[in-house]
Amino acid sequence: MDRKNYRTHVLVCAGTGCVSNGSLNIKSALEEELKKHGLDGEVQVIVTGCQGFCERGPIAIVQPDDVFYQSLTLKDIPPLVEEHFLKGRPYKKCMYVPGKKEDAIPKMMDIDFFKHQMLVVLRNRGRMDPEKIDEYIAFDGYRGLAKALTSMTPDEIIEEISASGLRGRGGAGFPAAMKWRFAQKADSDVKYLICNADEGDPGAYMDRSVLEADPHAVLEGMTIGAKAIGAVKGFIYVRDEYPLAVDRIKKAIEQAKDYGLLGENILDTGFDFDVEVIRGGGAFVCGEETALMASIEGQPGRPRSRPPFPAERGLWGKPTNINNVETWANVPIIIHRGAEWYATLGTEKSKGTKVFSLVGKINNSGLVEVPMGIPLREIIYGIGGGIPGGKAFKAVQSGGPSGGCIPASLLDLPVDYEKLAEAGAIMGSGGLIVMDEETCMVDVALYFINFLVDESCGKCTPCRVGLVRMKEILERIVAGEGTESDIGSLEALAHTIKNSALCGLGNTAPNPVLTTLKYFKEEYEAHIRDHRCPAGVCKALITHRIDPEKCTGCTVCARNCPVDAISGERKQPHVIDIELCTQCGSCREACKFDAIIVE
Amino acid sequence: MEAVHRIIENYGKRDRSLIAMLQDIQREKGYLPREALKIVADEVNVPLSRLYSLATFYKAFSLVPRGRHIVHVCTGTACHVRGAVKLIDKLEQTLEIKNGETTADGRFTLEEVRCVGCCGLAPVIVIDEEFHGKLTQKDVGKVLEKYE
Known part of the structure; x- marks a missing residue:
């Protein structure tokens, strides 16, 4: 073991997310730059396992100063080393900034994402080299x-x-x-x-x-x-x-x-x-x-x-x-x-902590560990920092394909095994996928049923055949060809599969459909009765057009359109060619002026 | 086929390691050639049908040759809500192939995969073993350029 005493350690994340963003190159660059300044005997660079805040990678933490650096690039390394290690003041450019108008936060433990977590299972994350x-x-x-x-x-x-x-x-x-x-x-x-x-x-x-x-x-x-x-x-x-x-x-x-x-x-x-x-x-x-x-x-x-x-x-x-x-x-x-x-951690029946992967339409996505029983709201808003782009929270999907979607009305639900089950979802392995107003719940239900149809092993009939029937009904609904009896058929199929499938996969497979029907029935009805997808996702039911009042002619939409369906002069309102448009929604995502209307 | 013999030896010809052998063969050859499966069946002393049963049950295996580069589009839930479908549309359009197919020049094979566990970077595509995160349709062309 390297027993030399270093004054400071730089812990560079080498989880899969950060490695894919080039964290290993960052590590080498840091070492080289430190050496250049003769600091290699005082500052040690260590690669660690995943530190959880994957979205902001590559990440590095300087200890004992507890300074958190994010989104590092090779260009940042020389100024960072000069500022932090030579001049002794944290390098502002790579600090975490919670919102556009807010100040950068230098210390890791002052950042909401880390502050509210309780590390038991992930106790060693980001503080040691997992290969030693x-x-x-x-x-x-x-x-x-x-x-x-x-x-x-x-x-x-x-x-x-x-x-x-x-x-x-x-x-x-x-x-x-x-x-x-x-x-x-x-x-x-x-x-x-x-x-x-x-x-x-x-x-x-x-x-x-x-x-x-x-x-x-x-x-x-x-x-x-x-x-x-x-x-x-x-x-x-x-x-x-x-x-x-x-x-x-x-x-x-x-x-x-x-x-x-x-x-x-x-x-x-x-x-x-x-x-x-x-x-x-x-x-x-x-x-x-x-x-x-x-x-x-x-x-x-x-x-x-x-x-x-x-x-x-x-x-x-x-x-x-x-x-x-x-x-x-x-x-x-x-x-x-x-x-x-x-046993002092958690709730009466659910002890300890749980690691969740907080992902989807959320500002701070990554891995979080919290004590059991913490309200969902605290995870999503306290740690996760809410929904990006000021959009409204719609639901959070818990427990993977066996789980369910929990609506905004249940945001104060304490998260433990029993409470999640009461809401129709499950704890599962701890995936929390956040969905905003632009996520269609019928599309999500179809997504999971598609997944399960694909993954069904085919051994028992309820799962092998029943899920395919559910899939066909859902496909009709998203295509605008649903009928009034479809919801009843979905419910009947769901209960039959739940009660008769051989294993856990089949027994829980209908959950995504059952919970979306329970909490978002009106969205199914809008597809069936009004041939309308309220979230603007189901391609067969929507058309995109540009509001000439709001369009500033900035050309961003035209440049982002994958099929070149948008035309218009610079600084003049643009138009979408309905014939060419594939309703992919790229223009809506790119537009900064809310000028793209989905109907 | 020397590599195939070596792989079988590595696992001591045990039939419980059949999946691992097939994984290694696929890694070596890019797919599972029929001749290789025959060798495994002979040496491990199992019916060829058992190997086909494994090769068709598990998603990771391919019985047909694949491209030089495998483009895996993650279709996990986080990637789905953050636009994986758009990436697939764009990839299919750019490469002029459908999910599961290989381009005529043998350069790319396009495959949808289940969650690759990089949800913080959604939507993600993995080419060979390199991860590319937070992609939009516009980025697709540039990412593909890197692979000859």
Whole structure:
């Protein structure tokens, strides 16, 4: 380990988002520039996992000054180094500015996005190099494992997890300790343990971020779980679309083995446990536990009926316990700091924190961790900074394709497992996709049904055929060909599929339709009765035209039109050629004067 | 096909690693050639039908040759509400192919994919393994230019 003492550290984010924005080049440029000024012995540049504020990447944080820099470019590096490190005053140009007329905020902890979060699972994000086990250990890493292996019995471990109230973070929120107990009690010489990192919900990426930013936390959690239930081998089933996460977790496994924290005779206690990484094949249904196990066995990932549950008959017929990434990452800190502490966080039935991916039509999009029970409004407006462009909030979609859309009237809903379920949505893996007045809820329902039709494995009829029928009805509605009976048919189909499908995918598939029907029925009716899409999205039902009163002839719309359907002289009102227009809406997005009318 | 033998050896010829073998073969060849699947079936001692069952079940696999560059348009929910559909329209128009097809010159294959987990940068396209975020229709041409 590099034990040299540095005066200052620059933590450069190397999560997938920031890397795609060139953060690794920023890191090299910083190092070069620091060296040029002879500061390389005083200031150390460290790459970290995802810091959460992905939208503003590439991001860097200077510690201990706690100064947050965003949207860095290579050009910014020389002045930044000169200002901050030579002259000792933060470089204003790359600071976070909350709104056009507001002042830049230098300190990270003064920024709303960070200020209101509570980091438990993401405790190590942005403060250490995820590829260095020493740094994880320096932040109390593997202390939970040491405690569990040297001073606790398997029963005591399970008792502790039970007392903490930890529930599965993958979807349904089943108490983790109860699952562990079933697997522990199962009679078998070989038991397996799985980390579900097949994060399939579109719009959710917390598991990817945890694996990228803190892979050892997941390994430590799994090893503690293995001790509790008596598992000999663990598998991490991770999406092949997450190359960086795969790479980081593989490195972490090697390092942990080198340190005697994984493999044979862990910490000299005689306990053996090994972990293997399996890359998924890109099938959403593999997030379902029985399908996931089939996939690990080298089969197509089709679910089977339960019981028998995996705790009795899982991988290769052996008792198996499955939890997702975020659940495993909670385990080490619960054991290390104690269940009593953990149980003080959250609500009566939903303990701890939850990581949400706050994305869509929102100002500050990124990953946020908050205590359970926090009102939705606080997440969206307090942390997320509200809706861009002064548009009105319409709904937030929670829980992915199995979840639902929550309307503005429920913004004060405390977010926990029970309250979300009461509203017709689910916690799911924690995707929160914010939608504004320009999002059509019928189009969103169709989007999810399309997704599910595509991802249905085809094994059971309600899901395979029923979803296609729902899709056909929705397609008719968005094309303006819906009939009065369509809403009733959708509801009937939804309930039938919900009650008769084989697995979780089918059972929850109708939720996006049911919740949009519940809260946004008038939007369906506008499509059916008036042949009108109030949000101006469904192409068959809208036409774009330019308001000559408002148009200033700035030519922005014409330049943004992908099919060259807009013409007009500079400083004269422009016109859209209806014949050429594809109703894509690019002009409306580009216009600064609200001159594009959608009818 | 030497690479195929090597890949099979890497996984100790175990049938539980079939998916991983197919992934590696696809990475090497760009798709799953029939001859390669035959070799796998022979060496691992499984019926060819099982390999086809895997290759057609999992989205990641292709049984036909693909372009030099794979354009993945993310269609996750965040990208959807932030205009992924417009990007697809523009890409289809520019490349003159539909989703799932390859350009005549073999330069690009266009594929819609589920969430790539970069929702903060929506809408996103991934070309080969490089991410491009916060795109508008106007940016599409410029992004494609980089790939020969």
